[in-house]
Amino acid sequence: MPEINRHKNDKSNKPPIDAAALLAWYDNNARALPWRVSPADRARGVAPNPYFVWLSEIMLQQTTVPTVGKYFAAFTSRWPTVQDLAAADRDDVLKEWAGLGYYARARNLHACANMVVDEFGGDFPQTAAELMNLPGIGPYTSAAIAAICYDQQVAVVDGNVDRVVARFTALDQPVRDAKPFVKSFVQQSVPKRAGDFAQSLMDLGATICAPKRANCLICPIAENCQGTKTADPTNFPVMPAKKQKPKRAGHAFVVENAKGEIWLQQRPEKGLLAAMTEVPGSEWHKLAEIKSDTIPEPEFPIRGEWRNCGSIEHVFTHFALTLTVWKLNSDEAPTQKGWWSKKQNLDAEALPTVFKKVLAKTFEE
């Protein structure tokens, strides 16, 4: 008996998404967001601001809508146009981004703004293929900007859409291994109102077809959904095997001078928290590699009466970190390159959250 060379999730076996029904739902239930043009305004011909859409899309990468809110307001207030952002100092962009995470986004954001101004006269390219060439803009973001701003009929696939499609088609493998299928499945349903359709699918995933709750009773596309016919649609998407998070540990050195200033320095241009600001510290030892329960003794950068302030915990994407915090009052600079920063002004520095935790620990005294 010959093999039937057809994938189990071949789209020819799956009824498509009812775009008209989804758009009708979106017309009445769209989330109101600062960077978004409502479907009613869009129907009247109001065009989205590509700078706002692009900025929001970069901020929203792996980041929730509530978290982005304040940062989006701060950026658009300080830099109202892409020309303003391009003209800004990169360090100021990093300072505004501090706390939002994934700092390569901030570096690429500034580079992209300059490219749009220098190479495209300040106007974003209007197709996903062209947008893909800009720094920080990948498969999702290029499609999102092209669809939302210019109604290019491309499939926009983010984490929400992955989940909706996985449930809709009862996908039997992790979406990570079925990206082409998900994209082609969405593509066949993209209507003329491509931007509203993209946002409707994401809104559906954010509100009705949520990660731990599927409210199928009020879902506008439940009719053709395979997942809702199963015992529990939230069994989809199936998750890949998880692996445990390794641990690292190190020391952080906080030096305060007689004027109440803290010694800060800049991290290297590459790697974790690249180009951001930090306090001096030790290497972050991988606990498995030092074959011991205890990390090496601290090698203080300068002599003095260092005080142990306890430790802080911080969890990154791929490891968990424990830092022992040490404090010294001294007017001597502990490292070669760096600067003194007033304690009252630390919020304006480009300090990632892990170092804000370190500093907060020393202020408990």
Next chain:
DNA sequence: AAATCGGGGTA
């Protein structure tokens, strides 16, 4: 294909 790259909200 797998690893790297942050931080916070949710159940």
Next chain:
DNA sequence: TACCCAGATTT
């Protein structure tokens, strides 16, 4: 706790 969030880039 574990999972997930309008992913991109590097290895």
